[in-house]
Amino acid sequence: MSKTKKVLARKMSPESLMMSYGYKPELSEGAIKCPIFQTSTFVFKTAEEGKSFFEVAYGKRALRPLEETGLIYSRINNPDLEILENRLCLWDEAEDGAVFESGMAAISTTVLELLKPGDLLLHSEPIYGGSDHFFKHILLKFGIHSVGFMPNQSKEEVINIINSTGKADKLAMIFIESPANPTNDLIDMKMCVEIAKKFSTNNKKVITAIDNTFLGPVFSHPLKHGFDLVLYSATKYIGGHSDVIAGACVGSKELMKRIKSFRSIMGTMASPNTGWLLLRSLETLKMRMTLQAQNAEKIAVWLNKHPKVEKVYYLGLLKKGSKQYSIYKQQCLAPGAMISFDVKGGEKKAFKVLNQLQLIKLAVSLGSTESLAEHPYSMTHAPVNDELKKKMNLTEKLIRLSVGVENYLDIIADIEQALAKA
Ligand SMILES: *Cc1c(COP(=O)(O)O)cnc(C)c1O
16 A cells, blocks of 8 residues: 555656556457547537536636546547647646647648737747748738747847848737757757846747757757747657657647637648558657767767768767757756758768668658758758858758667668768
8 A cells, every 4th residue: 555655656757658648448349558539529418417517618717626528529638639749748747738730830730829910029040941931921911020030140240130120019929949940959948038138028028939850859948948839840759760750849738728729720630540640659759869969979980980971960979068068968958869961072972871871761851760961052951041041051052960769789780881882
């Protein structure tokens, strides 16, 4: 008895809870795994029950003690999504979360709910291509302006950028992506939170949001550093098997309530099948990310010594004493599994290496069990303007590598033979 109590009293790690948290087998014929609730609608026991579920769904009353939200319709709620959201929250220690049919659906739904015409959005550069287009072109159509800053700019410089827009009083959100893709430059979360505070007033809080796709939810926990919202392309590490497109957002109850209501209206929620796939994936998340990070470290160190490699961009190789290193120590738990490197000789040589790879597949996307390589300059970052690319060391000689779970010696052997032939 006392033994059981002790076990229960201990706060369990997320990886221990990913197989069971939030799921009641007795509600599903005793099935050990949560089934796919592939249903559009749910049967109410009585009209009174239906009325009561809708009262909660439309915010007419709060949940009573011990009452659970009733299932209504799969655009509003579905067991696969609710269980998945509860499990996702455990990693970031978030109050609530929402899953979406893509990372872009998560980002666009969240930003559109929280910003209004006239507002200013500050974002880090470079940013994921889809987000970049959404901020610079789509938001503008709604009268929302955006302005960017570079990873190594100081707090004063960033404040000057905000002031120089003439819309400093309209700053509504700071949105960052850290580490930046593909060069792994870190953005200082603490600095962003301080800037958000500086521009917040009694009736307007500047919201801080981060795209945590590259290191989270295992190696980076931005809510602990004062961020309000954490966003994910769950297509990447969370899904982890290159077989699903999905997204997520986690944060406070208050913000998530707004985002979830807007998701219901926009219809950007994930499908039950997507939810089920991600529940499966979460069970091995820690294991996969840990092994991928271990592999990446060995590969990065090896690449760093290779005579045909000019420079390696990897968080585990940051120089002690540098500003980037201190940011890394402050906000990251491990270097993750994304490596970029410059091949001596430019695009021609980089293409030769990419074309010779055998085990490693030539594809965009990242975070999956299989290792992937791509050429950011001409592929993922093709639309980025040349000047910005130059500023961020993104040149034709750069190859981006997403390290998978294969034996690292096989990955190294594959890169070695490709470099030898190039
Ligand atoms: C892939 C990606 C996205 C977009 O996610 P989708 O699931 O493809 O919509 C957003 N941010 C980052 C950092 C990504 O890598």
